[in-house]
Amino acid sequence: MTSFNSVVLAGTLEADPETSSAGTSVVLRIERREKDGDGGKRTESLAVRITLLGRTAETVARFARAGSGLLVHGRLVDDGDGRKHVEANAVQFLVGTGVAAP
Helix, strand or coil: CCCCCCEEEEEEECCCCEEECCEEEEEEEEEEEEECCCCCEEEEEEEEEEEECHHHHHHHHHHCCCCCEEEEEEEEEECCCCCEEEEEEEEEEECCCCCCCC
């Protein structure tokens, strides 16, 4: 059986990026808004940890701040303790959501 591991997410940063010798880490907040059965609005929210390496990590650490909009392309990775995160291989800044594109 062939498998394919690809993730594309768009959302806003919960906090400023955290940089270490291992790279840069951010938490991306993804919201989904829809109408419920009674005609009211309902919001579903999910926080996803994203790790960035190399030049992508440097760019995000330099220009992104809490509230910045990002479009992330990457793959799902197992932390080894049952939790998962996304390892990004490409990031695009979403202009008009908190930060200008570099």
